Amino acid sequence: MFKKSALALTLAAALSFSATAMADTSIGVVNLRLVMFDAPQAHELQQTMVSEFQARQQELQSIETEGQKLAAQIQSGTLKGEQLTNAQRQVAQLQSDFNLKARALQEDQRKRAQELEGRVNSEVQKAINAVSKEKKLDLVLNGTAILTLNNEALNITDAVVENLKKNYKEGSIKNAPAAAAK
Numbered sequence: 001m002f003k004k005s006a007l008a009l010t011l012a013a014a015l016s017f018s019a020t021a022m023a024d025t026s027i028g029v030v031n032l033r034l035v036m037f038d039a040p041q042a043h044e045l046q047q048t049m050v051s052e053f054q055a056r057q058q059e060l061q062s063i064e065t066e067g068q069k070l071a072a073q074i075q076s077g078t079l080k081g082e083q084l085t086n087a088q089r090q091v092a093q094l095q096s097d098f099n100l101k102a103r104a105l106q107e108d109q110r111k112r113a114q115e116l117e118g119r120v121n122s123e124v125q126k127a128i129n130a131v132s133k134e135k136k137l138d139l140v141l142n143g144t145a146i147l148t149l150n151n152e153a154l155n156i157t158d159a160v161v162e163n164l165k166k167n168y169k170e171g172s173i174k175n176a177p178a179a180a181a182k
Contacts, residue, residue: 026136028156030128031143038161040168041123045116048174052112056105060098067094119173127163131156 036042070091073079079087132140135156149155 025138027154028137028140029143029149029154030140030160031157033144034157035124035160039164041120041173044173045120053109060102063094063098067091116173127160130163131159
């Protein structure tokens with residue numbers, strides 16, 4: 001009985017202490033999805049990815065179109081003998097080239113996206129830290145994990161986006177040294 005009373009008193013003291021500590025804690029919430037949607041750095045990341053890989057995407061489309069034309073000729077039945085054999089070999093070669101180039105493109109895109117995302121994430125973290133320091137926040141939570149936010153004053157998403165816009169220099173994500181992504 002004494003042990004249960006002591007445990008209850010200890011638990012009550014711990015809860016009251018944590019409630020008091022939380023009352024003195026200033027909290028901010030940032031929705032990272034919205035930040036990544038609005039940040040110019042994220043837009044630069046997308047534009048960089050498109051521009052860097054556009055030529056290779058077009059090359060794949062060209063190979064695919066050529067293969068479809070040859071396949072249509074084969075299906076039409078107009079090719080006979082050696083012409084048919086050559087067309088079938090050419091379709092097989094185009095398919096092989098397409099698969100090889102598509103895999104290489106996907107791998108290069110994945111690596112480049114990780115590198116650029118690391119740079120953007122670094123900039124976002126700097127902006128969150130700056131806003132947190134400016135507003136004297138003790139804790140910043142990821143708003144994408146919060147279901148309800150009744151006090152909109154806690155939401156610092158717009159301030160983080162404004163900080164990112166204010167500190168944005170065009171080309172900063174694409175041209176930053178690789179070490180910046182770490």
